[in-house]
Amino acid sequence: MIERLAYMWPEIALFVTTCVVMVIGLSKSRPIRKMSAPIAGAGLVAALVLSLTTTPYGSAVRETVAQTLLPDMPRFAKAMVAGVGLLLLLLAAGTVDREDEDRIAADGRAFDPMRSNRAEFYAFFLFSITGLMLTATASDLVWLFLALELTSLPTYIMVAISSPDSRSKEASVKYFFLGALGAATFLFGFALLYGGTGSTKLNVIASTIAGTGLGGLTMAGLVLSVLGMAFKIAAVPMHFYTADVYQGSSASVGGFLAFVPKTAGFLGLMLLLATAGWNHDQGLPESVRTLLWILAVTTMTVGNVLALLQRSVKRVLAYSSVAHSGYMLVGLIAGPGSGANADNGLAAVLFYLVGYGVTSTGTFAVLASLERRNADGTATDADSFADLKGLCRTSPMLGWTMVVCSLSLLGFPPLLGFFGKLPLFTSGVSAHEVTLVVILGLNSAVAALYYLRFTQACLLEDPEAMESPALPTGVASRPLAGVLAAGGVVVLAVFGGTLLKESQVAGSSPRLTKEMLHKHVKPAMRDASVEKTPH
Numbered sequence: 001m002i003e004r005l006a007y008m009w010p011e012i013a014l015f016v017t018t019c020v021v022m023v024i025g026l027s028k029s030r031p032i033r034k035m036s037a038p039i040a041g042a043g044l045v046a047a048l049v050l051s052l053t054t055t056p057y058g059s060a061v062r063e064t065v066a067q068t069l070l071p072d073m074p075r076f077a078k079a080m081v082a083g084v085g086l087l088l089l090l091l092a093a094g095t096v097d098r099e100d101e102d103r104i105a106a107d108g109r110a111f112d113p114m115r116s117n118r119a120e121f122y123a124f125f126l127f128s129i130t131g132l133m134l135t136a137t138a139s140d141l142v143w144l145f146l147a148l149e150l151t152s153l154p155t156y157i158m159v160a161i162s163s164p165d166s167r168s169k170e171a172s173v174k175y176f177f178l179g180a181l182g183a184a185t186f187l188f189g190f191a192l193l194y195g196g197t198g199s200t201k202l203n204v205i206a207s208t209i210a211g212t213g214l215g216g217l218t219m220a221g222l223v224l225s226v227l228g229m230a231f232k233i234a235a236v237p238m239h240f241y242t243a244d245v246y247q248g249s250s251a252s253v254g255g256f257l258a259f260v261p262k263t264a265g266f267l268g269l270m271l272l273l274a275t276a277g278w279n280h281d282q283g284l285p286e287s288v289r290t291l292l293w294i295l296a297v298t299t300m301t302v303g304n305v306l307a308l309l310q311r312s313v314k315r316v317l318a319y320s321s322v323a324h325s326g327y328m329l330v331g332l333i334a335g336p337g338s339g340a341n342a343d344n345g346l347a348a349v350l351f352y353l354v355g356y357g358v359t360s361t362g363t364f365a366v367l368a369s370l371e372r373r374n375a376d377g378t379a380t381d382a383d384s385f386a387d388l389k390g391l392c393r394t395s396p397m398l399g400w401t402m403v404v405c406s407l408s409l410l411g412f413p414p415l416l417g418f419f420g421k422l423p424l425f426t427s428g429v430s431a432h433e434v435t436l437v438v439i440l441g442l443n444s445a446v447a448a449l450y451y452l453r454f455t456q457a458c459l460l461e462d463p464e465a466m467e468s469p470a471l472p473t474g475v476a477s478r479p480l481a482g483v484l485a486a487g488g489v490v491v492l493a494v495f496g497g498t499l500l501k502e503s504q505v506a507g508s509s510p511r512l513t514k515e516m517l518h519k520h521v522k523p524a525m526r527d528a529s530v531e532k533t534p535h
Helices: 002-024 036-054 058-063 073-092 098-107 118-137 141-161 166-197 202-212 216-232 242-248 251-274 286-308 313-334 345-368 396-410 416-430 434-460 477-495 497-506 514-532
Strands: 370-373 379-381
Touching: 002 036, 002 073, 002 118, 036 073, 036 118, 073 118, 073 251, 073 345, 073 477, 073 497, 118 141, 118 251, 141 166, 141 202, 141 251, 166 202, 166 216, 166 242, 202 251, 216 251, 216 286, 242 251, 242 313, 251 313, 251 345, 286 313, 286 434, 313 345, 313 416, 313 434, 345 370, 345 396, 345 416, 345 477, 345 497, 396 416, 396 434, 396 477, 416 434, 416 477, 477 497
Parallel strands: none
Antiparallel strands: 370 379
């Protein structure tokens, strides 16, 4: 397994960074403690560089022990995760210990490590990012399960400590128990996949299904695995936790949840569905395709309808996140097409994840940059459309960030969201899913009804009508994260051709050739038989 290190240098860099952050975050010196975020950022930059320079791709994949179903996906996915992770890190600044640090500075009190959450928060942040990268690298069901759990478990605690409000604890408990249900579901599915194919290795599972077809046990395992993954991407009917968790946690953690678990779920789904023989002339098994079709339609429709009924901005963004998962399921149904071309549904999903990650970070950055002071002296994030009234006049940087990012989420041309949705439409049409594409278009139109509320509040409404306006938090990196996200929405829309081409390469799914079977699947089968031999 030493060959696997070729894929893991970004994760190793993040692990080393996490260990350093855990130590310096507990230092008695405030300047040293404040280095937690910059060091975490340096680790993410190192992971980004290592993702692009050390992760095997193309013909180099055949020389390593890796999954050959989506061989070029890890490089693209890891670079995407590290890039969006840097934006999320800017957004995370000041989430924990801000008020306590201010009191220590004002009163001269001694630092109490037992009351500090800084080290743990940034460590959990990096652990979750590491788990997401490991998900992209998975070549085995056990590896995939552990990677998904490493992605999810830190987020339960991040939600709980993100706010002094009791709602964050309630949200964390709901998130944890429903997360355990989702994990149990797809783990049971993995067990059935192993029972039906005799191996946990993705290459061997794909080879077995290609040779013998999907038996009843394997089919049940695949369906249960997809349903369990639906929790990660907040797809109906596993979406009930989403609004409560987004509203209960701080806006900075809400932005993290909007991207990281969702991306892990989609990467996991790509790898699982690729084992079932995923191309246009040999489509997904009809039962799996039907399940995904129902999930896509209900998820995008329920998400948009419920978003229309909300008054809380965080709940609107939560149900919007549900709807976006439904959109991306269209790309999963379309599949990789015939290779690296414009009709590649997996490429469309990967490109959409980049756009959604950048854009959703921008919207949450605006909310995280504004706060209301309660009677007891505590602060809460802005969470109503009234807080956004006239923001383009009172705080142009934040106001225009929200306008640009909300219009991009809508898919308004010529912003990034439009170019992200377009490949979903073309891949769906290419896969002859015309009805699904029509439903996707109708839902995109429905979404305009609530996304334009953001634009109306920020751009058209009078700020003088507000009795108690939300005030800036004073954390400079949060508006910066919003501005960088809004800039990314525009820049990637103009110069995103290269990124789209890279996503098309990453989303290509070559068939298992005889050479691949000889080099990878056969040795993997021998390893599996050795593992099962009693010693």
